[in-house]
Amino acid sequence: xxxxxxxxxxxxxxxxxxxxxxxxxxxxxxxxxxxxxxxxxxxxxxxxxxxxxxxxxxxxxxxxxxxxxxxxxxxxxxxxxxx
Numbered sequence: 001x002x003x004x005x006x007x008x009x010x011x012x013x014x015x016x017x018x019x020x021x022x023x024x025x026x027x028x029x030x031x032x033x034x035x036x037x038x039x040x041x042x043x044x045x046x047x048x049x050x051x052x053x054x055x056x057x058x059x060x061x062x063x064x065x066x067x068x069x070x071x072x073x074x075x076x077x078x079x080x081x082x083x
Contacts, residue, residue, distance in 0.1 A: 003060030010055060014040070021073070036063070045070065 014020035
């Protein structure tokens with residue numbers, strides 16, 4: 001929780017400019033946080049890893065076991081998700 005304000009301050013502008021597509025906590029059946037997920041738009045794995053290395057969740061030892069996957073997002077005719 002100590003790293004959370006700095007993490008959110010860092011990702012908020014990324015969400016606004018479209019670099020952070022979505023993110024959030026991964027929860028178990030009891031609603032306890034077991035991890036997190038961030039879908040970002042980076043030009044390469046190296047750029048994504050550099051972003052991860054500088055995030056307060058990385059430097060604050062929140063994110064420890066990180067897996068990185070690439071994907072290609074395509075626009076689909078879906079309506080916006082409800083808030």
